[in-house]
Amino acid sequence: xxxxxxxxxxxxxxxxxxxxxxxxxxxAGLQPISHHLAHPDTKRRFHELVAVSGxxxxxxxxxxxxxxxxxxxxxxxxxHLERIKAESLQPKGGDAGDGCSPFGKxxxxxxxLSAGGAIELVKQIVAGTVDNGYALVNPPGxxxxxxxxxxxxxFNNVSVAAAYAKTVLGIERVAIVDWDVHxxxxxxxxxxxxxxxxxxxxxxxxxxxxxxxxxEERGEGDGYGYAINIPLPPGSGDAAYLHALDRxxxxxxxxxxxxxxxxxxxxxxxxxDPLARQMVTSAGFQxxxxxxxxxAADVCAGRIAFVQEGGYSPHYVPYCGVAVLRELLxxxxxxxxxxxxVATMGGDVLLAHEAAAIEEAVPLMAQL
Ligand code: 9RB
Ligand code: ZN
Numbered sequence: 360x361x362x363x364x365x366x367x368x369x370x371x372x373x374x375x376x377x378x379x380x381x382x383x384x385x386x387a388g389l390q391p392i393s394h395h396l397a398h399p400d401t402k403r404r405f406h407e408l409v410a411v412s413g414x415x416x417x418x419x420x421x422x423x424x425x426x427x428x429x430x431x432x433x434x435x436x437x438x439h440l441e442r443i444k445a446e447s448l449q450p451k452g453g454d455a456g457d458g459c460s461p462f463g464k465x466x467x468x469x470x471x472l473s474a475g476g477a478i479e480l481v482k483q484i485v486a487g488t489v490d491n492g493y494a495l496v497n498p499p500g501x502x503x504x505x506x507x508x509x510x511x512x513x514f515n516n517v518s519v520a521a522a523y524a525k526t527v528l529g530i531e532r533v534a535i536v537d538w539d540v541h542x543x544x545x546x547x548x549x550x551x552x553x554x555x556x557x558x559x560x561x562x563x564x565x566x567x568x569x570x571x572x573x574x575e576e577r578g579e580g581d582g583y584g585y586a587i588n589i590p591l592p593p594g595s596g597d598a599a600y601l602h603a604l605d606r607x608x609x610x611x612x613x614x615x616x617x618x619x620x621x622x623x624x625x626x627x628x629x630x631x632d633p634l635a636r637q638m639v640t641s642a643g644f645q646x647x648x649x650x651x652x653x654x655a656a657d658v659c660a661g662r663i664a665f666v667q668e669g670g671y672s673p674h675y676v677p678y679c680g681v682a683v684l685r686e687l688l689x690x691x692x693x694x695x696x697x698x699x700x701v702a703t704m705g706g707d708v709l710l711a712h713e714a715a716a717i718e719e720a721v722p723l724m725a726q727l
Pocket of ligand 1: 380459502539569634
């Protein structure tokens with residue numbers, strides 16, 4: 360097995376400014392802070408643990424190439440692209456679209472390289488030069504809709520890669536499984552009327568964006584049934600996520616029969632994340648990866664690309680990420696330093712209300 364891996368130093372140079380979630384504002388009592396919640400150090404630390412753990416040497420490094428305008432325009436409007444490009448030329452940069460997603464001068468170049476990193480990984484997986492892979496890209500993408508960025512996302516990286524796979528590589532059906540704790544609203548929006556791209560989002564119900572990610576959002580027109588949402592209650596952990604994979608995600612993938620699976624891989628469902636209230640551990644993420652690999656082996660000759668989304672604990676994200684990479688490489692789980700604490704907090708028990716929420720999502724695959 361060969362695992363591809365994408366990282367570029369400038370992914371660690373995303374300039375999130377001096378706010379924490381909102382831009383700092385003395386008049387509003389918003390103190391400046393050195394580390395925004397989405398500060399890129401979290402992802403850089405993940406990469407550094409990949410290097411120090413020796414995993415980097417066991418993977419095939421894939422060089423990110425900036426996505427071209429034609430790649431971005433497959434999923435975004437020209438107005439969105441032009442606005443990002445224009446703001447990126449400003450001395451102090453701009454914002455992806457919602458006022459809490461700042462980027463610095465040249466932010467466009469990093470965003471294009473982030474989307475391009477996802478493309479390169481998918482290209483090599485489809486070409487068979489690697490069996491599977493992980494693109495540790497930044498900025499993230501899953502909140503970006505056709506017309507705007509939001510939630511720290513500029514371009515929808517997984518969608519740019521899926522569109523590339525369809526248009527350039529001739530892949531007919533792509534499934535995007537989003538386990539970031541927030542709703543993958545942008546990805547859903549982009550493919551909402553398209554039955555050739557199945558979007559599945561497992562998220563903490565109503566965590567972000569507001570009013571988004573309901574089970575009732577199922578796609579429209581020809582795309583009806585090809586958007587699946589599995590909103591989970593706060594406090595869901597490894598057991599609830601595994602149950603959701605068992606009951607909904609894996610059967611849906613088997614019915615849909617994609618030729619490529621892309622996992623929008625956020626680590627903000629982790630038990631130590633500051634931006635959500637779920638209880639997933641690194642061991643959980645490794646198990647989810649096993650499930651996805653097994654499903655991919657059955658339905659699409661193992662073609663599966665993991666693309667980084669959120670994850671805001673600089674402490675714990677590196678261990679969650681390394682756990683996923685270990686599974687891609689077929690290695691055993693290795694306890695991380697946090698295991699003695701996080702494994703005792705109860706996220707490995709499926710609670711009745713979690714199972715009930717998941718059961719409500721089971722009928723959603725009937726359409727496939
Ligand atoms: C703002 C609000 C947020 C909250 C969470 C995220 C996480 C994104 C992520 C991003 C922005 C609300 C600025 C609500 O990790 N995605 O994967 N901002 N929240 N209202 N306002 C004004
Ligand atoms: Zn997230």
